Amino acid sequence: AQSVTQLDSQVPVFEEAPVELRCNYSSSVSVYLFWYVQYPNQGLQLLLKYLSGSTLVESINGFEAEFNKSQTSFHLRKPSVHISDTAEYFCAVTRNSGGSNYKLTFGKGTLLTVNP
Amino acid sequence: DGGITQSPKYLFRKEGQNVTLSCEQNLNHDAMYWYRQDPGQGLRLIYYSQIVNDFQKGDIAEGYSVSREKKESFPLTVTSAQKNPTAFYLCASSPGGVPSPLHFGNGTRLTVT
Numbered sequence: 001a002q003s004v005t006q007l008d009s010q011v012p013v014f015e016e017a018p019v020e021l022r023c024n025y026s027s028s029v030s031v032y033l034f035w036y037v038q039y040p041n042q043g044l045q046l047l048l049k050y051l052s053g054s055t056l057v058e059s060i061n062g063f064e065a066e067f068n069k070s071q072t073s074f075h076l077r078k079p080s081v082h083i084s085d086t087a088e089y090f091c092a093v094t095r096n097s098g099g100s101n102y103k104l105t106f107g108k109g110t111l112l113t114v115n116p
Numbered sequence: 117d118g119g120i121t122q123s124p125k126y127l128f129r130k131e132g133q134n135v136t137l138s139c140e141q142n143l144n145h146d147a148m149y150w151y152r153q154d155p156g157q158g159l160r161l162i163y164y165s166q167i168v169n170d171f172q173k174g175d176i177a178e179g180y181s182v183s184r185e186k187k188e189s190f191p192l193t194v195t196s197a198q199k200n201p202t203a204f205y206l207c208a209s210s211p212g213g214v215p216s217p218l219h220f221g222n223g224t225r226l227t228v229t
Contacts, residue, residue, distance in 0.1 A: 009156065032215045043120075043206055043220030044159075051215060090158060094215055103174070104218065106151075108158035 002027040002093050006107035014115050015083055021076040021110045023065075023091035030096040033074040034104065035065055038088045047089070050074065061085075086114045118143045122207050122221035129201075129228050137192045137224045139207035145219070146212035148190035152176060153204040153223075162205075165190055166212055194226065201228045 007022040025031060032051050036044040048059040055067040065076045074091060091107040120141045129135045141148065147166045151159040161174030165184040179198025184190055190209075194201045204225050208218040 006158075034217065036218075041223070041225075043122075043208075043222045044218070045220070046217040049217060096215075103161060103164065106159040108156060 002031065002095055002105050004091050004093050004105055004107035006091055006110050008110050009108065010111045010113065012113045012115060013081055016080050018079050019077065019081050019085075019112065021089050021091075021112065023074045023076065023107060025072050025074065025091075025093045027072075027093065027095055031093050032096055033065075033067060034092040034094075035059075035063070035074070035076050036090045036092060036106075038090065038109075040087075044090060047076070081112070081114045083114050083116060085112060087112060120207055120209055120219055120221035122205075122224050125222065125224060127224055127226045129226070131228055132196045133228075134193055134195050135201075135226065135228075137194065137205055137207075137226070139190045139192065139221060141188050141190075141207075141209045141219075141221075143209055143211075143219060144187070145209035146187070147210045148184065149208040149210075149218065150174075150180075150182065150190070150192045151206045151208065153206055159206065162192065194228075201226060 003026050005024045013019050034049045035047040037047045038044045048057045050067045058064045063078045088109045088111045090109045092104040094104050123138045149164040150162040160176050163182040165171035181193045206223045207221045210216045
């Protein structure tokens with residue numbers, strides 16, 4: 001079975017500061033990794049994903065995440081945050097075990113609060 | 117526009133009553149999922165369906181039931197056997213097969229008193 005640990009439940013930062021949201025996973029097989037964002041009272045939206053290839057993946061709004069197999073991590077970073085980045089962020093993993101069953105396991109989420 | 121519609125957005129029920137949450141998608145996706153979200157707990161998988169007329173239990177299926185009679189619809193019934201039903205319920209879909217991202221609806225907040 002796989003599992004995901006998001007090490008910080010809340011991360012408060014000031015506007016224009018850099019931020020890192022940490023995510024570690026455990027799995028006995030290779031994995032696919034995702035970051036989702038949830039704004040208040042809404043569903044989740046995909047932010048970025050790692051399936052294969054380059055270990056550094058980027059989103060269109062300035063976030064990036066790096067897959068580190070040796071440290072089993074997939075931390076999310078942004079060099080300069082905006083007020084509008086305030087949301088809850090979820091890391092998710094699914095096993096690369098073939099077939100068509102790609103159930104996601106989610107972390108408990110990190111609430112990013114950007115203050116002026 | 118394609119997407120997932122969950123209705124209603126807010127739902128109130130008395131303890132002991134069954135309640136059905138609606139989820140409809142027009143994305144032509146094969147796979148559909150129901151998640152439960154509680155504060156500080158992340159998302160937990162209740163049921164999922166990869167094709168019509170087939171579904172599997174997720175991690176917390178007790179007290180819930182589903183049906184998948186049509187590709188576009190995946191209703192969730194919260195039964196009176198569910199001990200703690202008050203939560204935010206999210207429906208999602210994906211094309212299936214390759215690890216495609218999930219598309220989520222905007223959720224239904226169920227309050228049982």
